[in-house]
Amino acid sequence: MANYSANQFKNGLKIMLDGDPCTMTDVEFVKPGKGQAFTRVKMRNLITGRTWEKTFKSNESAEGADVMDRDMEYLYFDGEMWHFMEPATFEQYAADKNAVGDAHQWLKEQDRCMLTLWNGNPISVTPPNFVELEVTETDPGLKGDTAQGGSKPATLSTGAVVRVPLFIEVGDVLRIDTRTGDYVSRA
């Protein structure tokens, strides 16, 4: 992988630190009128999720991390691993629990997701911003009054539990914002 010197650092650049791939979320140039220049970087460890600030001298460099984001189709869960396929090449990837994290509750077969690969292995999965999922369990709806306020929990086909309006019934397909886990509308 290429080496990057501190003056090439920018938001989104991925580098290796202590054996883990990390991404830069904010890069600040620090230069007193007299004296050495520094580059202060907000880093996020892509494996552990830890975020912190690190400072480099302008003549320091760091090894780039072989990290890339790829659009993939979600295929199925085999009880241990989640399987994805790159639509163009039909190449398949299996992601474990650590990589999938909380995203598993939004994964519906054939939906498109973003997989982050490090040295070709999935390290994180980002679901689409909006997904459409069927309600498998909820208290009976209140008929006729769709304007009624209040909410109740509903279990979706993936096992996710979301707060929904009282008129929602089993079998309804709902649109959910995966970034917040909020109900948006009936699909």
Added chain:
Amino acid sequence: MRRSGEIETVETMIPEDWRPSAPLDNLRRRAEILGRIRQFFAARDVMEVDTQQLSHRAVSDPFIDSIEAQFRPTPESPAQSLYLQTSPEYAMKRLLAAGAGAIYQLGKVFRNGEVGGRHNPEFTMLEWYRPGFDDSDLMDEVEALVAAVLPDFAPQQLSYRALFERELGIDPHRAGLAELQSLCRRHVDADFEDDSRDTWLNLLMSHVIEPRLEGGVFVYDFPASQSALARVREDAFGTPVAARFELFIDGMEIANGYHELTDAAEQGRRLEADQHSRAGLGLPQRPLETRLVAALDQGMPDCAGVALGVDRLVMLALGTRSIRDVIAFPFDLA
């Protein structure tokens, strides 16, 4: 007259980003501030000067990189390197030695590589020199100038030593390399090695102390090793210190001033020492401004001088933390 097909072509092109990054209202406020600065000096009988931006000589400071320009007597001739000035200091001191008296300059300076939230490679600097002033007199005048732009400006004055003692509990003039390094690593995640005490002091200053500074703070009596072009004198503790001050406002560096070095031999030694450090750091050797040494040798009046970042002053007046809000076309749009 245009046919409709032509208009369509224009519309489907991605339009270039031609607009200024600063709102026009901000640019109006900026213009008012520049006017107020000129009034301030006119009322005090300080002459405006307008020296060269392009010079055959470059700044010696190893941590300031000049932007090189190519001059050709005719378009086909071999190029000669010239340097965009990183501050008007050398030229203004030559004017002082020629007997110009009190002078100021309000104009663009250029520093290679400096791009960031508070930095643009081309920025507006206000620099002025006062014969007969020392650094303490000049701090008072800087305060008056800033107060003309920022109402309610009431800065405190603290020595570099008092500031480090208050914030970190160390004496910055006495603390050893190992102590500074380990103190720094307690506050800052930095892996690099450096055997210069000043690097660690600068890191503590910029990463730990500056962000904690509220309102206006003049810091004076810098370590002698950070004297740049200031004279060195002994403080009340008998420590040699640089007769240099910096003004910080809300944690942002605004101005840097000196009781100026007038000793030609010492000036010559500092230029050579800078050139030597540049070589050690693998930096390009650039032609030194030996005409400054010649001017001091002829005699420059005892004076104090200061450089102030005008874009940052405008940022404070407008309450923004980004330089893009106060200049029309920052580096990426220039």
